[in-house]
Amino acid sequence: MSSNSNLVLIFDTTLRDGEQSPGASLNEAEKLQIAHALARLGVDIIEAGFPYSSSGDFKAVNRIAQEVKGSIICGLARATEADIEKAGLALEPAEKKRIHTFIGASDIHLEHKLKLTKAQCLEKAVKMVKFAKSITQDIEFSAEDAGRANPEFLFELIEAVIEAGATTINIPDTVGYITPFEFGHLIKSIKETVKNINQAIISVHCHNDLGLAVSNSLAALLNGARQVECTINGLGERAGNCALEEIVMILKTRQKTFDLFTNINTVEIARTSHLVSNLTGFPVQKNKAIVGANAFAHESGIHQDGVLKNKSTYEIIDPAEIGLKTNKLPLGPRSGKHALKSRLGELGYDLETAELESAYARFKELADKKKQVSDKDLISIVDERQRESVIETFFVLERLQIACGTGLPTASVEIKDLKQNTLLRTSALGTGPVDAIYQAMKELINIPADLIEFSVHSVTEGIDAQGEVTIRLKHQNKVYTGYAADTDILVASAKAYLNAANKLLEKLI
Numbered sequence: 342m343s344s345n346s347n348l349v350l351i352f353d354t355t356l357r358d359g360e361q362s363p364g365a366s367l368n369e370a371e372k373l374q375i376a377h378a379l380a381r382l383g384v385d386i387i388e389a390g391f392p393y394s395s396s397g398d399f400k401a402v403n404r405i406a407q408e409v410k411g412s413i414i415c416g417l418a419r420a421t422e423a424d425i426e427k428a429g430l431a432l433e434p435a436e437k438k439r440i441h442t443f444i445g446a447s448d449i450h451l452e453h454k455l456k457l458t459k460a461q462c463l464e465k466a467v468k469m470v471k472f473a474k475s476i477t478q479d480i481e482f483s484a485e486d487a488g489r490a491n492p493e494f495l496f497e498l499i500e501a502v503i504e505a506g507a508t509t510i511n512i513p514d515t516v517g518y519i520t521p522f523e524f525g526h527l528i529k530s531i532k533e534t535v536k537n538i539n540q541a542i543i544s545v546h547c548h549n550d551l552g553l554a555v556s557n558s559l560a561a562l563l564n565g566a567r568q569v570e571c572t573i574n575g576l577g578e579r580a581g582n583c584a585l586e587e588i589v590m591i592l593k594t595r596q597k598t599f600d601l602f603t604n605i606n607t608v609e610i611a612r613t614s615h616l617v618s619n620l621t622g623f624p625v626q627k628n629k630a631i632v633g634a635n636a637f638a639h640e641s642g643i644h645q646d647g648v649l650k651n652k653s654t655y656e657i658i659d660p661a662e663i664g665l666k667t668n669k670l671p672l673g674p675r676s677g678k679h680a681l682k683s684r685l686g687e688l689g690y691d692l693e694t695a696e697l698e699s700a701y702a703r704f705k706e707l708a709d710k711k712k713q714v715s716d717k718d719l720i721s722i723v724d725e726r727q728r729e730s731v732i733e734t735f736f737v738l739e740r741l742q743i744a745c746g747t748g749l750p751t752a753s754v755e756i757k758d759l760k761q762n763t764l765l766r767t768s769a770l771g772t773g774p775v776d777a778i779y780q781a782m783k784e785l786i787n788i789p790a791d792l793i794e795f796s797v798h799s800v801t802e803g804i805d806a807q808g809e810v811t812i813r814l815k816h817q818n819k820v821y822t823g824y825a826a827d828t829d830i831l832v833a834s835a836k837a838y839l840n841a842a843n844k845l846l847e848k849l850i
């Protein structure tokens with residue numbers, strides 16, 4: 342593919358940069374589940390992790406390389422032989438693999454972090470690209486902090502690594518400082534100055550510290566970049582990265598203006614966003630572009646009237662384009678298994694018999710309680726089931742009884758220890774009902790862990806809505822996220838605690 346083509350490659354780094362979001366730790370099975378979702382979404386390149394950084398990351402990248410087909414699987418490596426070798430090893434089973442190596446290019450990084458002269462940096466970069474090339478042909482090179490690098494040195498470095506075999510050159514705005522005009526100019530000058538630039542694809546990696554990640558990426562595309570590094574829901578270090586769903590839907594909605602396209606299957610967007618939000622425990626803000634709960638909600642009477650007469654009056658994107666079907670009748674207590682299966686199919690879930698049975702049982706329970714079960718409820722049911730199936734379970738909730746009011750909030754909790762096949766039971770006091778539940782759980786499970794975050798939000802509107810609870814437990818400097826949904830938020834709180842505790846135990850054993 343030449344860099345003059347109209348195709349924009351989508352490089353997703355949810356599993357690498359996104360997983361670096363403080364508190365977004367994912368286990369191997371969760372990473373694999375997200376990688377499958379990204380492949381289904383049609384992402385061209387999945388950056389699956391940084392194999393040298395930990396044995397957990399190595400194993401996750403290796404498993405994704407083994408099992409996920411369709412996309413190129415990429416591993417990050419610093420410009421050292423040990424890092425590159427590890428990445429190569431982890432990527433070994435992949436059908437299509439890419440090694441992504443990087444080195445700091447700005448004066449600040451060279452002087453303070455790397456303690457290298459420009460000449461030494463250039464020599465090292467060339468040597469490492471050649472070394473990586475001995476493992477695979479597809480090599481991406483990143484000039485870290487390129488936004489603040491001396492342009493003359495940057496051009497020289499790019500030319501040298503392309504000469505050494507790099508096939509993609511990534512220009513990151515590592516600190517999220519640059520503005521669209523400056524970034525567009527930088528990409529343009531690379532395109533005009535670097536002699537062999539047409540032998541490589543220019544990629545960009547923008548951070549959102551000033552809220553400009555998407556705008557900067559777009560400016561780069563207008564000036565010749567043909568790969569965007571992005572994440573689902575804009576996750577990532579600090580304020581995050583360029584949001585995949587936003588850049589993709591800008592190019593699709595304004596196709597005539599930009600004349601660029603991607604390989605993304607946009608109907609998978611809503612579902613992938615929900616999955617990533619649940620597994621990382623980062624709720625999507627309601628007014629978030631494209632995937633926020635209010636993104637297609639029309640509140641003003643004039644707007645509602647307009648949309649009813651003709652959707653395009655106030656709607657620039659049909660919600661169905663990102664996989665949301667808003668006009669379907671909700672399912673209810675009388676809906677059968679077949680109706681559930683077919684609606685889930687429309688939402689993109691193809692469940693196996695056993696999974697369908699379990700989803701149906703949960704659906705019936707919910708339908709009896711709230712009468713109308715919306716698409717969002719269904720997504721939450723399936724995601725919760727899939728989530729449970731990807732972690733090893735040590736404890737499950739059997740019974741929960743709460744007493745509260747102006748007296749002493751008390752929780753009586755009964756959980757089943759699946760390994761010992763015994764029931765454990767206790768009661769505890771707390772400052773409120775949730776605290777009482779967690780005090781009781783702590784006593785029963787007996788692992789020292791601090792609760793560092795607790796949040797509740799509703800899946801749909803209304804007093805009978807399901808509450809989704811996300812919690813984070815900290816044990817020896819590692820954070821474990823737990824998630825559960827139920828019409829009773831106290832039950833959801835107890836289940837979320839057990840979900841996090843099960844993940845913690847899985848790591849310990």
Ligand SMILES: [Zn+2]
Nearest residue numbers: 358515546578
């Ligand atoms: Zn980054």
